[in-house]
Amino acid sequence: MPIRSDVAPGPEEGKEGDSHSFDVKHFLKRLTERPGVYRMYDAAGGILYVGKARNLKKRVSSYFRKSGLAPKTEALVSRIESIEVTITGSETEALLLEQNLIKSLRPPYNILLRDDKSYPYIYRSAHDDYPSLTFRRGRSKKGGGTWYGPFPSSGAVKESLNILQKIFRIRSCSESYFRNRTRPCLQYQINRCTAPCVGLISPEDYLADVRRATMFLEGKNPAILQDLLSAMEEASKSLEFEKAAAYRDQLNYLRHVQEQQSVDGEGGDADVVAIAQDAGVVCIVVIIVRGGRVLGTKDYFPRYSIEQSEGELLSAFLGQYYFGGSTRREIPPDILVPVDVDGQELLSQALSETAGRDTRIRRNVRGERRRWVELAMTNARQTLLTHLASKETVYRRLLALKDLLELPETPSRMECFDISHSQGENTVASCVVFDENGPLKSDYRLYNIEGVTAGDDYAAMQQVLTRRYKRMVSGEGKRPDLVFIDGGKGQLGIAKAVFDELGISDIPLIGVAKGVTRRAGMEQLIDAMTDAVFRVPADSPALHLIQHIRDESHRFAITGHRARRDKKRRSSTLEGIDGVGPKRRRDLIRYFGGIQDLKKASVEEMTKVQGISRNLAETIYAVLHDE
Template sequence: MPTRSDPEQSPGKFDSQNFLKQLTERPGVYRMYDDTGGILYVGKARNLRKRVSSYFRKSGLAPKTEALVGKIAAIEVTITGSETEALLLEQNLIKSLRPPYNILLRDDKSYPYIYLSSHSDYPSLTFRRGRTKKGGGIWFGPFPSSGAVKESLNILQKVFRIRSCSESYFRNRTRPCLQYQINRCTAPCVGFISPEEYQEDIRHASMFLEGKNPAIIQDLMQSMEDASRALEFEKAAAYRDQINNLRHVQEQQSVDGEGGDADVIAIAQDAGVVCIVVIIVRGGRVLGTKDYFPRYSLEQTEGELLASFLGQYYFGGDTRREIPRDILVPVAVDGQELLSQALSEAARRETRIRGNVRGERRRWLELAMTNARQTLLTHLASKETVYRRLLALRDLLELTETPSRMECFDISHSHGENTVASCVVFDENGPLKSDYRLYNIQDITAGDDYAAMRQVLTRRYRRMVSGEGKRPDLVFIDGGKGQLNVAREVFEELGISDIPLIGVAKGVTRRAGMEQLIDALTGAVFRVPADSPALHLIQHIRDESHRFAISGHRAGRDKKRRQSTLEGIEGVGPKRRRELIRYFGGIQELRKASVDEMAKVQGISKSLAETIYAALHDQ
């Protein structure tokens, strides 16, 4: 059976510090569990790390919150494409899970909506907090921010001049009110506009609220640019805020999109661990997620892993799970036709295993992949996982003590340009990012990795010998015998003889799990079994040093070339960069936007929007 990441697998006090270090800053939903696996609380966040961190501050918590935090044994998160999607998922989870620390009556009664009344000729457009079934009419929402909704309604009433008064006030007017005098209403109460003309304004406003008419944003962008050119920066900033609020209101609510039932299954693997995430969608709504960490062999492909998982997930155990009409997967599953036939027979209707999907289902699949990567990252950084691997590493290298500080070095450049070296640090809690360092390598022959390695090691450990730097218990070099020989020479020159020095070479096949380890002291070359926790830790450290070196190299290269964040993205030329900045008002707002929001910009296709989103969030 698949191994579930159940909260009860994490005994003892919740390790908030380690959890928060790896938590994403993207929007999403978090679920808190007690030590029995029972749900305590469900919440949403625009920034998951910032919001969850607020529960663990040292002072200023309300008594109820302190009681909640004292019971937390595990936290699970689901990343969403936007804050609105997080809000909708939070609502669904509160309804289905009924967590004791949530105010259950809050479900649909505290979020802001925009309400279009049911008046046959002259409907009103108003702000409402909470949705009801009385009176008919059309509801737009819910929305995460009441301020954005009120400001956007203000703009819509200015542009389309739609009434905002109550029905009783509307029926008893004999002359136009002040709203008509200030050009905010067309005075339908006294017949100053025909029902046909008014309905046309209503149609335009509804189209905007459904995200089908971005013309008003284009007008506001032009006004913002005109104000900026006239040096009226406060006015330009006001237009920018209006644009942001309007985009927030018309944001597509993809979590509540296409109808239908589906299980969306994603897979991520790294450092000898596989994570499979299942997102459960029923009636077009995301109801929740489940995470699994199955045991596997490195020789298995992702298609083989998913085939094995699906069979156990739907047919294993005493009770069978509900089988939806669609099972969405990121890669082709081995024996897919046979498995689909078996699932269809069990469900007594057609069930399809699909990978090549579009629209909302594609977004569900991308959301599942994002969650799988984040969940795997959190799992790898957990204190329990790191400690188990440290013990295995101590035994493998026959160290007298468990290492409490390990450093790993890697070199990165593009054909010799802008060479940088990375030093990443791991301790008993996993990655110690505050101690990560990047070194700009200078005055060497372009592309000479040996000289670069000599320079960075000399600079790092000369300071340590002089008493200025921290002393590691173990040093890894990402490279083969050549790089390791350079490291050994540097240690000999500096008189360092009591720090083990290990080279990590990719091996002949250059496949994960086939790495060769080289001991600098003895020159011995040895391989470690692919399922060894010690090897998984070494892979994690090596991959982190490689990632940090590449990201540092790219940042330095782009700065040297005076490139903006968007310039390195394929398919985004000067014109498209300009349109993106005009539409969103800056890089900061662009980073917050979902793929669908980016695709609304002139000249940006859905596929290009996905590329831009990935580039901005991978940096």
């Protein structure tokens, strides 16, 4: 997901001493903490460096610390003018995407990972009766055989091969050593091999063991993991803690080996197109896949009418993307999308005629291609959030808001309130704050509402506003320039009554109602001072800012309510998820070793747990990451 940081400086940017034309501090503040790949560019748009990270925010931030950088890193940082990032499902996927990008882009500051020699593989030889499983660095086309990987850690591969030898007793010797044996070797004596070299096992039985071992490498045999889990628990019960720890380490290694590589595999050529829209802005991300490898991403922010559906937007975009402009883009055999595209058959026919072969626009895909679509959707959502929070976007919208509400000055602090509860239970009120940089999360506040009738939103709104602005009047709180209330005339009337009681008459108070149709872009704004109700054009930057503030207050209120509800019920993070009962919770915790490791797992890894379907894994992942 490209997140471009080359944003035009705002009024307070470009201060003396800043060696970059973009605001590094602001960019890092909005950067995600998820795993992914980052790409650094110079002023001319040339690639400087490609890297991967388990936590993008921490890793990219480390380049801009004030001291402790190596001379080479300082030279790199002095040339950085923009940064793009791509979110991945796991650190392993980030590693493989990093490899692909270094090969294709060849950045000057990358001196490692020029080829596959840095990555470990497991190799199954091509022997007809007695193939071996061995550790290899680098992939070769010579000798036939089957390759598994690449994998993120050579240590994990070596240890996993040892474990597979213990379980399945597959040979690991070279072909010449195998051909010249006349008696069993030491591996047979220590029960690590069945001695096929001297015929102590039949080809049929040996190949059955090899088939089971390779099924495990392909992630098709979770029963082995269950056996190790049981052995670990038995060792713990017997107070054999060292043995239990060894089983735990084996499980960790085996999970590394089983991890699916969704950015490197069999899949052919495809363009993956995803869409996200919010607060009057639409973002479209294109992921380019060639030969089963993700080669890069590109994001677009087209102008559109609020009345257009996502299918209509994608239809218009695909037509311009492949047929518009002076340079014709390569049309792959498959174009993968998350929603039905309007005029899909006609568009596919036109693409096929232009490409000279069949081209399909496909929505319902499975396996690796489904993971590509999910990856594109994740990147589209994150790119949109970053765009909405950029200084350039917020500043332009602030000017439009000033004109819309006829304010004497551009507001530098705006607050918005919302109420959240479940049938009146554990009511929480949120106060979110925006300034000239966008969301000011350090000033966000949650208020636990007590002593009101369950479900009485008016009383809840009265309580939170009184608590917030009573402190302000006494000189303890910051003073906003503008206040929004998420609700119609009823909630706004309560807010005005509180302001009147506290003697506040110089802060504009605006209600944001969803309108009759309750559709985005059809909101009604209500001025508390004049009772005037008016609508704003759907493409107005001012309305987009108001929508952003309103949606953020709603999100923050729901998050706070859920946290309070779960704490009161004394439930674990997993207990509130439909479909995750005591047994599945126990199996998840056993498999990953704890809730923190579960949070680090990808959707694909969660499906390895018995009883966890892909849909349920997606739900668990979304809850754990507050999506």
